[in-house]
Amino acid sequence: MWKLTGADQKKREYALMLLLIVGFALVYLSLCFNHNIWTDEAFTIDLLRNCDTYREAVQFTAGDVHPPLYYLILKPFTDVFGIRLFLLKALSIIPMLLTMGLGITFVYRRYDFRTAFLYILMMAVIPCSMEYAVQVRMYSWAMFFVTSCGFAAADAYDRGKRRDWIFLGLAGVAAAYTHYFAFVAVIWIYGFLFLALLWDAGKRKELLWWLAAVLLSLAAYAPWLRALQNQVTGVSKNYWIGAIDKEVLLSYFDTLFETKLPYSTQMMTFLFGAAFVWLAVEVIRKRKQEDVLGLLACLPLVMTAVTGVAVSLIMRPVFIARYLMPCIPLFSFFFAVAWGRAEKKIYAALLVFSFFLGVVDYEKNWYVEYESTYVPQTEAFFAENLGENDLIVYNYKLFDFIYLCYFEPEQLCYIEDVDLSGDYDNIWLLDTHYNPDFSEEELEQYGWQKTFVGNYGIEHDEFKIYRISKSE
Amino acid sequence: MELSMMNLKSTESAKVNSRLPYFLIWGLVLVWMLLVWPGNMVREDASSRSIADDDRKTDHITQDLPVIQEFYPKYDRLYSVGFVLNREEGAVSEGTVSFKLYDEQIHLLAQQDFLMEEIADGSLTEVILNQKVKAGELYYFRIEVSGLLDKAPTLSYRSLSGCGPEENGQLYFGSNVIEDGSAVCRYEYRKKVGLAQVLAYDSFGVLMGMVLTEMVRQWKKKKELEVEMEKKSYGKK
Incomplete structure (x- = not known):
């Protein structure tokens, strides 16, 4: 049988x-x-x-x-x-x-x-x-x-x-x-x-x-x-x-x-x-x-x-x-x-x-x-905080094509291409250490102030996120 | 009667001898399995560290003004702790840096002293501890510096917000809390292997046991065959 x-x-x-x-x-x-x-x-x-x-x-x-x-x-x-x-x-x-x-x-x-x-x-x-x-x-x-x-x-x-x-x-x-x-x-x-x-x-x-x-x-x-x-x-x-x-x-x-x-x-x-x-x-x-x-x-x-x-x-x-x-x-x-x-x-x-x-x-x-990267936390942060009239600015040029995989090109900009006179609600700076940054004078000139938010990352790039908003 | 007893004993003895290799093989397999679990002799590396370089520095660390970091280890074997001291590009060259590990009751668990020149300037210095700890319970590490001449080092730290070692609690400079401060550090562990890993090791041990058993069996079969062939050829003669 x-x-x-x-x-x-x-x-x-x-x-x-x-x-x-x-x-x-x-x-x-x-x-x-x-x-x-x-x-x-x-x-x-x-x-x-x-x-x-x-x-x-x-x-x-x-x-x-x-x-x-x-x-x-x-x-x-x-x-x-x-x-x-x-x-x-x-x-x-x-x-x-x-x-x-x-x-x-x-x-x-x-x-x-x-x-x-x-x-x-x-x-x-x-x-x-x-x-x-x-x-x-x-x-x-x-x-x-x-x-x-x-x-x-x-x-x-x-x-x-x-x-x-x-x-x-x-x-x-x-x-x-x-x-x-x-x-x-x-x-x-x-x-x-x-x-x-x-x-x-x-x-x-x-x-x-x-x-x-x-x-x-x-x-x-x-x-x-x-x-x-x-x-x-x-x-x-x-x-x-x-x-x-x-x-x-x-x-x-x-x-x-x-x-x-x-x-x-x-x-x-x-x-x-x-x-x-x-x-x-x-x-x-x-x-x-x-x-x-x-x-x-x-x-x-x-x-x-x-x-x-x-x-x-x-x-x-x-x-x-x-x-x-x-x-x-x-x-x-x-x-x-x-x-x-x-x-x-x-x-x-x-x-x-x-x-x-x-x-x-x-x-x-x-x-x-x-679980090996901070991508989920970073994505969650921006899902909660990123407004339609916000701009994400990065200073690690080599990673630009990687950032484009995560953010819309219209909302993403390299730091040296940013026009600080633009009418944004917030600018979110992804600050990778040892890379160009905004100077205090530059920000003050256009009425911006920078506030540290936290430490995040995308893939191998770890950065601090700053919220740059208009001074009251 | 005596002769039959002797025959019986020699047969029994031959059986034991013939089974001895198998006992040895499977004994070794059992030892292997017990060493893995519950022996925990095989451990896996795990690491937890601060992310994002930071440029916050404490004030100058001395013996009277140490830095103390609260932390809650994730696993039960803390292999090493790394921290970042700044020596002002080598300007701080004298002194002894003491790293001390305490439990919640402030019992000293481990201490290591370093000459200032052994401390990496602005990058991670690792202290090998290989210390048994209890996961999730409160511990402290303390860094103090003695024997200074004029300049003293500082400790790098970063904000608690965002991503970083979940272990860290409050950071103190002397007796004062550094608000929103977390030492830039790295915790290396040797953690116990999980169930799937234990079963992988056990099954590998069993596999090796079976391979060796089969090899012994084949070897014995070959030997028996040779003996039989010899007997036959002797019989013919």
């Missing part, structure tokens, strides 16, 4: 995987009901606000340091629905769910339920990923494209169907147009595919397809090459990233594995290290194709890090740990291939640990999204 048939078993497994994906969708959505953004997210919003056309968006991005696809993905939505923070965060969740969906379409198809389930779970609970699932940046899209490219490469090697090669090319080009280090990861994927085809005498004729995919991908990327060259030149002269030393290299492990669980870095490094050793031994002993694929899946992350560090040492520092994010799902897949074959009780214990790790990580991300 309780024995499931093959078809029923499959249905149950599909249902469990879908349930897991839907569960994480709800988890991610719950992190989106806030106004918490950081500098790079504000840049995304600023670009969308200032660029009316797609051409302008491409040109704007060409002047920055990233390729344009992410902004072009967002633009149709913001054109229709407006620039809403919740929408922008939700648009980062979609590729995370699609990447999890690859666990059903690829991992489950090639391996088994245990591997697929663990892949989906680990992709979501590995400490670094939850933050990027709801960030208004390109990393979750880069994850989807790089993972698709990796899985398409495996299918192209295995099945050699035309659609596999097409999908490989499309995913690779999309990754390259999303983030440069996603591009690096894709180059390594192509490289491993090349070596695999070369190694296997029976597959060498597929090298023609490989070459075609490379050439067509390069042709598709050609329009952006000039912008890439300009960006590389610009970065080689001056860039904000600091030098890479031993401490920075060790900090990469923290970036991947650190969460609100002391020693999580050590614990996760051990689990991933054990996965590598285990899989490597299996590959040496049995050389099963599925094990080789699992082991290869950890290499895009490793080689992207090696490439980034090498370029940083040779040219100038251009690499930081978050540029490894596009490779995280493949890294999780490697983990799942190794631990997915563990003895039943060990697998169950790993699922339990992963669940609690996910809970801890969720608590951390909840705090980061809702």
